Amino acid sequence: MPKITFLVNGQEKPVDAKAEETILQAAQANGVPMESACGGNGFCMTCKCHVRKGAENLNPPNEREEAMGMSGDERLGCQATVKGDITVELES
Numbered sequence: 001m002p003k004i005t006f007l008v009n010g011q012e013k014p015v016d017a018k019a020e021e022t023i024l025q026a027a028q029a030n031g032v033p034m035e036s037a038c039g040g041n042g043f044c045m046t047c048k049c050h051v052r053k054g055a056e057n058l059n060p061p062n063e064r065e066e067a068m069g070m071s072g073d074e075r076l077g078c079q080a081t082v083k084g085d086i087t088v089e090l091e092s
Ligand code: FES
Pocket: 035, 036, 037, 038, 039, 040, 041, 042, 043, 044, 045, 046, 047, 048, 076, 077, 078, 079
């Protein structure tokens, strides 16, 4: 079971994610305050986060993320699916 460590305002919040679950789904299932104004459809960027560790354990950035200008360690939480352990920092 993949583990996601969320960094929220400098605090670590580790949660267990299901394989192939999105970062957003795991956040919402565990009370992590990741926003999702567009309902997880890749149009609003309120779920934007920064992958601090384990980027290789996510799917590659998809067309929606490229269209929204994600680069470097940036991902859309609603489009990034988890295959292994990662650490992500929420936008503050
Ligand atoms: S929830 Fe809107 S872009 Fe991810």
